[in-house]
Amino acid sequence: MARALEWARVAWDSGEVPVGAILVEDGRILAEAYNLTIQSSDPTAHAEVVAIRRAARTKGDWRLENAILYSTLEPCALCAGAIVLARVSRVVYGASDPKAGMVGSLENLAQDPRLNHGAEVTAGVLADASGKLLRQFFRERR
Numbered sequence: 001m002a003r004a005l006e007w008a009r010v011a012w013d014s015g016e017v018p019v020g021a022i023l024v025e026d027g028r029i030l031a032e033a034y035n036l037t038i039q040s041s042d043p044t045a046h047a048e049v050v051a052i053r054r055a056a057r058t059k060g061d062w063r064l065e066n067a068i069l070y071s072t073l074e075p076c077a078l079c080a081g082a083i084v085l086a087r088v089s090r091v092v093y094g095a096s097d098p099k100a101g102m103v104g105s106l107e108n109l110a111q112d113p114r115l116n117h118g119a120e121v122t123a124g125v126l127a128d129a130s131g132k133l134l135r136q137f138f139r140e141r142r
Helices: 002-013 047-059 077-086 127-141
Strands: 020-025 028-034 067-073 090-095 120-123
Touching (some): 002 020, 002 028, 002 047, 002 067, 047 067, 047 077, 067 077
Parallel strands (some): 090 120
């Protein structure tokens, strides 16, 4: 999780909203990413989605059934949907997102029993550091 926080700082330095994500399988990092929505002019280039895309390429398979996704921010609907579609086994995130979080705050798409896959969720890991970074970023932008 600390490494995802490092990527969030890279995002900030790049002018992006500071969110970092890492996908790990069997103790090996498959992919690391940070938000690229501004740099790529792509509204879907959230850190989690970029990491999932990279991990699938690295693995040579879109199924990430044994992978753990670490993110500094609670995944939104887009990211939660990608987590379900990629069959990520577990999500660990830092700061909750009461305005857009879809892994526990507004809803829980990652564990919706109506879907064909669900991910285990662990919330609040390094939440203070992740939340502080996001608050500072937006405070400076206003």
